[in-house]
Amino acid sequence: MKKGARYDWIDIYDWDRDPDGNIIHNGGIPIKQSFKSKVANLSPDLVWGITNTLQYKAFTLILSIDGRVGGNSFSRTHQMLWNSGAHVDTDNQYRYDEVVNGKNTYIGEGVKVVSGSVQRDPDGNIIEDTRVYAPNDVVVSYEAYISRYHDSTSKPSRQNVLDETFFKIRNLSLIYTIPKSLSSKMRMSNASIGLTGQNLFLWAKEYKYADPDKGGSSDSSYGYENLNSPSQRYLGVNIKIGF
Amino acid sequence: MKLRIYSLILIVFLASSCTSSFDDLNTNPDKTTQATSAMLATKLILGLDATSSPSQWQNEFLVKRIFWGEQMDNYQYNRIEKGTFEYITYLMNAQKMVDFSSESDMNGYTGLYYFIKGWYFYRATMDMGDIPYVEALDVVNHRFPKYDSQKDVFKYILDDLSKANDFFSKSKQSFNGDPFYNGEPLKWQKATNVLRLKVLMALQKRADDTPDLQVKETFASIVADNILFESNDDNLQKNYSDINGQTNPYHRSSTRSIEVYAGSKMIIDPLKEYKDYRLFYYFAPAQALVDPDYLPEGQTLLLPNDWNAYNGLAVEAPFDQEQKKIATYMHNRPNDVYRLSYVGVPCIWLGYADMNFIIAEAVERGWITGNAKEYYEKGIRASFEFVRKTVPSEYNNNMPITDEYIEAYLQGEHVAYKSSGNSNDRLKQIWMQTYLAGYFHMNRDAFYNHRRTGHPAFPINPETNLNDAKDKIPVRWLYPDNESTTNKEQLLIALRNQWGTEVEDVNRLMWVIK
Known part of the structure; x- marks a missing residue:
């Protein structure tokens, strides 16, 4: 840790990589380092929000959108979707080959060690490295691979530490104020009717299957999106009558 | 001025009344506010199996008796990562347990303190090699405890356990808070001596070139004093029951x-x-x-x-x-x-069967005189008796173990002690029986044994081995994360002392198995 450096890091056991950043495979299976390293920062660069009220004649439009830029967290939802085979992208040719045709066809993307070895100090810094790499060509079971690549629930995998950048339409209401002439006939001083909706739209850069807005950033599981339930979408009708 | 004084008094009054009522409110009447030796003892004794990291259920994968079908397990495929010193911090409480004891039960609790101390440090050094010992528990004076060489650590452990033996033998009265032996000092003394035999046998490779540890002599004198387990009833073991919170941890509702x-x-x-x-x-x-x-x-x-x-x-x-x-x-x-059974099978931490196998090996190695065959057979009998007593007949798949069966088994081709064969064959028989008897018990021991004896040999497949050295099974855990962040200088010294380099590697042999 350096003076003036950020203290909101996320450190996990990253994949072991060659100097070009390719994941190193052992027997066709990706290998994690035995040493933790910093992979990202928790806090967002910017949290923004706009609330606007527009009025045109009898119509009022209330719009509130907000979002976040930057900031990372480990998404347990994404990891476990993959790990359990429930992720939509796990339904692919490799899985079909394995389950239906009984044939392994998957080759993990990365390299394997052909010869040599690496020596590390207790922080994981490389002291000596004589490893020679070749592209990984070991065919393995897709299930065995994915259940390691997206490891069990308590072991965050690097690729599931996601950027929380998102924006969402948090609130949208359209209100029509009934003309005085009409409302006074019904002995009302004023009346309005409106449609309102919350969480109508969410766009997220990397969080595709969980709501990054709920990424446990306030409780003890800081930096963990912990199988959050999605934000509910509310749709409603608003009738307001004054006498 | 007057007003000011009044308001001051009012504030003082309010402040004092507030604090006292908050104190009352914040005190949970269902929890004790005072620790006693008995309470600390219970926690420490039940925590004795907390020594395995990350958790005990993986240990059968580590020692290759179980294949795990959920996903590729690190231990099963020979990937060992960071170890832990966490449990050594429990010893702070152990010291308090002695401090709080009364004159009558002080010997018992002091004995227990040394037993637990020996136990934890033994596990830590067996996992990692050199560890802080002398300065480890004195955090006030040593914020950066220095590491002691493994040889010294073993010496201290043996001293501690010998002290435990002395205190238990002096103890006239049983102590409270012991769920295992009901605080009976004699039973604890026996367990202490069995642990001592285990530690000494772990030193077997260094018994000849390290005369100052007096491995063989100490072993012989413990066996001669004969305050040892006499049956499975003496086992230090964790029993489970169908009471909530005490159930068999492998029951499918929990695992x-x-x-x-x-x-x-x-x-x-x-x-x-x-x-x-x-x-x-x-x-x-x-x-x-x-x-x-x-x-x-x-x-x-x-x-x-x-x-x-x-x-x-x-x-x-x-x-x-x-x-x-x-x-x-x-x-x-x-x-x-x-x-399916909440009662399950007790988990043995120190057992009668295991003790007999250790003594049989000592006889075979000439550390003591005696009849190795007798100890070997006693060990096997003890294992069978344990199994047949703890597994109710409805679970035995219609293969009841009878006395006649055990006798016949002992005459079997592979089992009958090869008295006429060579010593190595006999040792292999002993080690195999230790391995077979250890199913779901003290399972990291089977890993230590394998590391020392190489038998029964763990299979290695370079195609699937996740160890960096493809043709090897790792032999140690890496030092814990927080050592490299908070005690780095001392850690680097320890690495240099052991291997002449600052490299952290799971495949390097530590002193005790060199």
């Missing part, structure tokens, strides 16, 4: 993946070869072979007591290849007593 635990070739092959009935007590028959609903085409239905209904998986084989057998219910799960 759901017990359904995909599969017996390995490592244990099932020898059991079958030796016609060992423990097979039927340790494992359940393959569901596919005994249940018509799962029976594959072309196979005949077998009875649960058919030897052919038991086939181990290869722990070193490609994961998916073996997992297919699990998917088709062709694997042998642990016996129903582990999966």
